Amino acid sequence: MGEGNASGRVELTHEDAHAGEYGVRRRCLPEPWMCDVFYLDGSLRDIRILDVTLVEWIAVCEHLRAVADETEVEHPYPLLDPVRPDLTDLFRTWADEPEGEGTSFAFRARFGAVWFFALPCDEEEIEFSLWLEDVLDGAGVAAVLRFLREVATAGRRTALLTGEVVRYDPGMATLISHDPETGLTSHI
Structure with a gap:
């Protein structure tokens, strides 16, 4: 499944089976655990703080x-800045919405080529999602x-990367975690 390169290191590759706006893209994830965590299974991955x-x-x-x-x-x-609203005002407005109104907002952040997005629906659980198709390589x-x-650092709590689910279940597998108190990041 892997191919050796000039340094003798085995690189595990996965071919994307879909053709999106960027065409068919080759993935090269340099470590076996990365292939397990970022396996293209048609679902998102979620980063959460509970x-x-x-x-x-x-x-x-x-x-x-x-x-x-x-x-x-x-x-x-409509009362908030449409492009760069004050986040305290945004979250308070969202939290004060009557139950069942169905309005929310989207917050997205890009690191390198990977976008992370949140559609807040629960005040008690931070959840950002990412598309696995954006994780093409070691970068x-x-x-x-x-x-x-x-x-994790900003939330002052352990952050977890899990499979995609609507609500976290303590029995589900944690794929990667980071504890800001110890500075340790661990993976499956």
Whole structure:
């Protein structure tokens, strides 16, 4: 499955089976565990921090605005700046929405070539998702690991990379985690 390169190192490659706007793209993930974590299975991966409040949500998004290569916000609230709303006002407006109104907003951050996006639906769990098709190589994996560390650091809690689910279940596998207290990042 892998091919040796000039240095004798085996590089595991995966061919994307889909043709998107960029055509068929070749993936080269340099470590076997990366192939397991970022396996193209048609689903997203989620980065989450559990048991948070709006204060942590705001801190994480403010921090991402400062360190990401690019951020974007889309929201339906006419009284807020349409391009760069104050995040405290944005989260308070969102949290004050009557239950069942169905309005939310999107926050996106780009690290390298990988976009991470949140559609907040729960005040108590930070969740960002990413498309596996954006993780093409070691640089893409490095972007995911950096994002995980930045989110954990800003939220002051362990950040988890998991498979895609609507709500976290403590029994589900953690693919990668970062503990900001110890500085340790671990993977499956």
